[in-house]
Amino acid sequence: MDVTDSDLWKTYYIEGANLELYTETLSVSFKDMTFQQVAEICFGKLGLLLIAIETIKPDGEKIFAINPLDKSIEQRTRGYFIAGSATEVKRAFFYCVTCHADVKIPELIKECDCSRAQRLDVHLSALVNHAVIMTQHFCRSHQKANIEMGR
Numbered sequence: 001m002d003v004t005d006s007d008l009w010k011t012y013y014i015e016g017a018n019l020e021l022y023t024e025t026l027s028v029s030f031k032d033m034t035f036q037q038v039a040e041i042c043f044g045k046l047g048l049l050l051i052a053i054e055t056i057k058p059d060g061e062k063i064f065a066i067n068p069l070d071k072s073i074e075q076r077t078r079g080y081f082i083a084g085s086a087t088e089v090k091r092a093f094f095y096c097v098t099c100h101a102d103v104k105i106p107e108l109i110k111e112c113d114c115s116r117a118q119r120l121d122v123h124l125s126a127l128v129n130h131a132v133i134m135t136q137h138f139c140r141s142h143q144k145a146n147i148e149m150g151r
């Protein structure tokens with residue numbers, strides 16, 4: 001059977017129609033890389049098309065950027081991906097530069113022990129940051145209360 005141009009077009013169309021937009025938190029392995037480096041790893045190793053990122057600042061502010069080639073990845077960043085399923089985009093969350101640098105098959109990128117330990121660290125440091133901010137708020141409002149009371 002000959003594959004005509006129109007058949008090819010249909011094949012691409014069906015492939016494209018099955019792809020959707022997903023978001024996933026980027027692995028700590030991507031921290032300090034540029035968007036371009038991360039996009040290349042996502043495409044070449046993970047089989048995902050990274051199109052945008054959303055960075056969450058310590059104060060909770062969200063900054064969205066589409067294809068920001070010169071921007072580097074901060075710790076709390078979500079990626080926006082064109083992919084086939086939510087399971088596929090999980091690879092961007094599990095990617096570990098130590099364990100997966102030589103992996104050739106995207107399906108083999110799964111949670112490893114070091115990323116599990118790192119995530120616990122990230123979680124703890126986020127908790128500590130939160131506690132520091134809360135303490136600062138408390139001290140400031142406490143000082144303010146003292147000033148108002150004439151001390």
Ligand SMILES: [Zn+2]
Nearest residue numbers: 096099112114
């Ligand atoms: Zn690992």
